[in-house]
């Protein structure tokens with residue numbers, strides 16, 4: 001398991017919405033210092049399209065010394081040499097994902113309540129993605145937002161990092177940190193910002209410790 005102080009606090013998740021230049025947005029975020037990118041291919045993508053996107057982004061992450069995770073698709077995570085993956089209720093269970101990825105990989109699991117969080121930790125999750133913390137239009141079919149209180153109840157139940165997701169803006173970060181979140185995962189507030197690099201810097205300013213990873217090698 002990773003120790004929380006070493007685990008990235010800003011998770012920038014790729015956006016495949018129409019009109020978004022996914023790779024350009026990721027590049028801007030990395031250049032601004034984003035420490036971790038989660039590749040989240042569109043569910044309608046073929047495996048080949050998901051692989052191509054993930055490989056491109058894994059190579060960019062390597063240039064910026066950033067962590068690269070892949071959402072859902074464990075075989076793609078392994079194939080592109082990502083640092084790990086994230087799974088939720090429609091994906092392989094955490095214990096199965098851990099067996100696929102091996103003991104050293106970073107493995108995130110989506111949880112929304114303390115019991116599920118404790119179970120995911122026991123099953124081998126390295127961190128938890130908890131949300132939606134706030135209303136979001138990025139993903140359909142989500143339950144009502146958990147609010148800061150919901151994040152607090154999950155964070156209090158586990159000793160692995162909790163990453164709040166859903167409707168996160170820089171202004172919402174302090175209350176989430178005070179509730180026990182280790183960090184935040186962001187799609188729209190970065191990818192749909194007029195200036196994704198500036199938006200990334202705003203998040204980094206709101207988070208402790210996630211200093212820019214440095215210039216491209």
Ligand SMILES: Cc1ncc(COP(=O)(O)OP(=O)(O)O)c(N)n1
Nearest residue numbers: 071086087088089110129130165185
């Ligand atoms: C950090 C983080 N937290 C939660 C999620 C959501 O995962 P999941 O519930 O499996 O939903 P999809 O993203 O697969 O639609 C996440 N990706 N990252």
Ligand SMILES: Cc1ncsc1CCOP(=O)(O)O
Nearest residue numbers: 132136138166167186187188
């Ligand atoms: C994938 C996912 N799971 C819960 S909220 C969410 C989307 C978060 O996107 P945004 O940061 O744009 O609200």
Ligand SMILES: [Mg+2]
Nearest residue numbers: 072087088091
């Ligand atoms: Mg999923």
